[in-house]
Amino acid sequence: MKKPKINFNDEGPIFMASNRSKDNCKVGLYGVPYDGTTSFRPGARFGPDSIKHVSSGIESFCPQLMLDLESIDFTDFGNLDVPYGAPEPVIHKVKCATDYIYSLGAKPLLLGGEHSITCGAIEGAIKYFPELIILQLDAHADLREEWLGSKFNHACTMRRCLEILPSKTIYQLGIRSGTKEEIEEIKEKKRLIKHSFGNPSKELRDRLHNHLGKPIYLTLDLDWFDPSAVPGTGTPEPGGFFWQDFGFVINVLKEHNIIGCDIVELAPQLDPSGISSILAAKATRTLIMLLSIS
Numbered sequence: 001m002k003k004p005k006i007n008f009n010d011e012g013p014i015f016m017a018s019n020r021s022k023d024n025c026k027v028g029l030y031g032v033p034y035d036g037t038t039s040f041r042p043g044a045r046f047g048p049d050s051i052k053h054v055s056s057g058i059e060s061f062c063p064q065l066m067l068d069l070e071s072i073d074f075t076d077f078g079n080l081d082v083p084y085g086a087p088e089p090v091i092h093k094v095k096c097a098t099d100y101i102y103s104l105g106a107k108p109l110l111l112g113g114e115h116s117i118t119c120g121a122i123e124g125a126i127k128y129f130p131e132l133i134i135l136q137l138d139a140h141a142d143l144r145e146e147w148l149g150s151k152f153n154h155a156c157t158m159r160r161c162l163e164i165l166p167s168k169t170i171y172q173l174g175i176r177s178g179t180k181e182e183i184e185e186i187k188e189k190k191r192l193i194k195h196s197f198g199n200p201s202k203e204l205r206d207r208l209h210n211h212l213g214k215p216i217y218l219t220l221d222l223d224w225f226d227p228s229a230v231p232g233t234g235t236p237e238p239g240g241f242f243w244q245d246f247g248f249v250i251n252v253l254k255e256h257n258i259i260g261c262d263i264v265e266l267a268p269q270l271d272p273s274g275i276s277s278i279l280a281a282k283a284t285r286t287l288i289m290l291l292s293i294s
């Protein structure tokens with residue numbers, strides 16, 4: 001496929017404390033307002049703008065990491081212009097946009113959008129980091145071969161990532177939903193990392209210890225959180241995690257070399273309280289900081 005024209009639309013809201021200029025950019029934030037393969041409750045295309053809208057309501061300082069966004073050089077590039085239809089051209093644009101961010105010497109943070117966009121980011125990242133490994137926080141395994149007639153449906157995104165990932169190393173934290181085959185596979189291949197609610201991520205710490213210094217890409221599907229914490233998502237799954245659990249994960253990841261992240265599946269209009277967007281904005285703040293220190 002030939003290289004598409006990458007165009008960021010920066011006329012919408014901006015994430016607090018960020019720049020619009022690419023000069024000195026260490027972390028490059030961009031939205032991918034796409035939800036074309038959503039199979040249950042649509043609306044993730046509104047996720048990036050909602051995160052940016054509510055971001056001014058949270059502090060720029062993070063007590064966990066003792067960092068302030070005001071002292072980090074990061075750029076909000078706006079939203080990637082994407083066609084609303086089949087996922088393949090969108091994923092290809094995401095690959096090229098991610099490649100562009102790395103070419104600036106910065107690390108990408110994508111705001112989805114649905115989960116299908118992740119394999120575009122991975123394709124962009126492995127050109128720079130062939131040893132890349134992936135950590136997935138998600139309720140669902142996302143390992144279907146195809147779903148509803150598409151190999152690039154959001155329910156297939158980790159299968160597509162595995163196919164292109166040279167290291168074939170994906171860790172899937174606290175997955176609690178999938179087909180019998182998916183769950184058997186992630187246990188058998190030792191991809192599933194157990195995480196129990198309210199406890200430090202001991203198994204995550206132990207498993208990632210073997211990969212100290214290796215490039216890690218973090219994909220955060222917001223349905224990893226419990227639906228009571230994040231009701232604004234397309235495929236909610238009871239029995240999930242809370243902010244404190246995310247804090248435990250960050251405590252592990254801050255020792256590692258995190259080279260890119262995404263936050264996907266926020267469908268803000270499904271949560272009239274707006275709390276889902278606020279949690280997503282706080283997660284965005286945390287991941288900007290994580291990318292800036294690692």
Ligand SMILES: [Mn+2]
Pocket residue numbers: 115138139140142154221
């Ligand atoms: Mn997912």
